[in-house]
Amino acid sequence: MIVRGAVLREMGLPSPYAESRPLTIEELHLAPPGPGELLVRIRAAGLCHSDLSVINGSRPRVMPMLLGHEATGEVIQSEAANFAPGDTVGFAFVPACGACAPCAEGRAALCEPGAAANATGTLLSGERRLTIPPTSDLPPASDQPSPSDRPPAAGTSLASEVHHHLGVSGFADYAVVSARSAVRIDPSLPPEIAALFGCAVMTGVGAVVNTARVQAGQSAVVFGLGGVGLSALLGAVLVGAHPIVAVDVVPEKLSLALELGATHAIDARGNDVAEQVREATDGGAHYAFETVGSAAVLGQAYAATRRGGTTVTVGLPDPSQLLSIPAVSLVAEERTLKGSYLGSAIPSRDIPRYIALYQAGRLPVDRLLTSTVRLESLNEAFDTLATGTSIRQVLVL
Template sequence: MRVRAAVLREMGHAGPFAHSKPLSVESLTLSPPGNGEIRVRVLAAGLCHSDLSVINGSRPRPMPMVMGHEATGEVVELGGHVRDFAVGDRVVFSFVPMCGHCLPCASGRPVLCEPGAAANAQGQLLESASHWTDDSGQPLLHHLGVSGFAEYTVVSARSAVRIDADLPAEIAALFGCAVMTGVGAVINTARVQSGESVAVFGLGGVGLSALLGAHAASAWPLIAVDVVEEKLALARRLGASHCINASHGDAVAEIRDITSGGVEHAIESVGSEAVLAQAYAATRRGGTTLTVGLPAPGRMFSVPAVSLVAEERTVKGSYMGSAVPSRDIPRYIDLYRAGRLPVDRLLTHRLKLDDINEGFDRLADGTAIRQIIEFDT
């Protein structure tokens, strides 16, 4: 079938993207799903810093590629041997396909699925190579097993989680990355308990989702750190007890003063080793510094080695919120419906596929939190 999709043919374009246009909206051929795969009509897709890091080249991927990984849609066709879905099901995509058989999957850590990670690195699906070809016959690759910036896509059935059909698509898409990653970091990885102190460094979609998760867990004090006043104001409305503009002074000193020595959990969501060092410095003795950001592969992070022992400090990474998507996405949606996770307040812009480059300009300059591409239904 013919499908309009946003294609990245090379990385490293300079902004503004509205002028350099790294993403071209093209008409492509999408082949039918194979065994274990499903074809999905995409209803909504979110713009995420993980997409931006591929566009600007800080997170290298093979090219050319149909981009997008945070999305939701409706199943329109089943490949062979698919038993867990039916045509008409609404789904949210999981950007790590999970084989269910490797050691991490069998150990209850499916976001570390080894075949899934290998497929993502190669731009392929778990069961097959590419389903995309352009008008010259050139194959195009899949971004994180999803390629959600397209009217239709083919994914592994292991990259989809069924959801209720009445959840608005522009809200459902957020659960595929921002919410799953941020809330999961708090609940699954850090395991924040009521009354424990939390600081969140970086208030994009993932950072604000982490703040929402910490607020739902009754963290106190709950400290938000950023350099954009509008994001700090939103964080306060979403439950932050203290907001610190890191460009106006010593954020670490302020946090240590507020908490009499540092927070029990510091969460870094910027993808910067310098900000991660700040988060570590703001963590108290016996505390945990958690990072969910993705810096460029060559970036290095160092800490005083003695503090790990003498202060019983912990540094942890959290990928995709340490999630079990089939368990966590429905659970977080239930929390949203109950008013405990008002993730709809993260949505700042709605746009069409043709406006995607302008959307990434807003993401890059910090004037947007979550932008959703809405496809015609």
């Protein structure tokens, strides 16, 4: 079938993207789902900083790629026993094979075949289902040899495969996904809210409840108040952390964080942010969460924890960035530095839990939604995301 989607052909084009237009809206051929796969009509897809990091080249991926990994939709065709047409699904951005060593240990976020598929831009099966149809500017002529008989002339290209982004490729009206990327969810949620659970909420809340396991009454600080950081803040409120410090460079986000339950808000443009956090938390936070994607901010987060404290790194800095910390502090001060990918989640367990908490009023995820956007305005929307002023913009289809 022919679908419309946002394809990135080249990373690292200069911003503003409204001018360089790295994402092109193209008609692509989508092959039918293979065994264990689903054809899904995408209803909504959130814009995450990890999409922006592919566009700007700080998280390199194979090109061309159809972006978008935080999405929701309706199953149209199922080749998997546990899904049926009509099911509403969300996605995890790492498919979990269920059989590898990390999966067997309950660490679905570290699934090895899932990571390999994501690195090569395929579905879990190793297949790609998206191709750009062949184009030609040659005049139609019956005596022209077919493309298979001779190399393509200038201006002509053969059908080429397009890579899947993190097994989802949600910036399109339809997607074929592995059923192991999908989680059945309550169909009553508005799609622009449901989409957020797949990345921002699973990552941010999971960092607090799964990776850190924060206890009631322990202090927490969140650096960066985007979709992921505000979700971590909601998670900290949910588990009864106290005090809760929010740090960002955008004043409106600090105000929102206070509305959502932060007890202190610190503008990171001020002096010695770590010292300000230590003052607010009686000598340093039990838990610090870095959700900016900057090694420099990770250093601040580490310095903002107390002796015995834990720093959880969630942001994805450019691979060239290195972290420098006093090595002895890990030992003599019993500090912990932990990575958190996909919120250390088991998606099929956690997404329905977080949705139930949202529906019970305990996790106000709707406050993360800044605006809805259309396919045609994705480039402009990524300019907005880069400024830090939006939380989650969601593409609706």
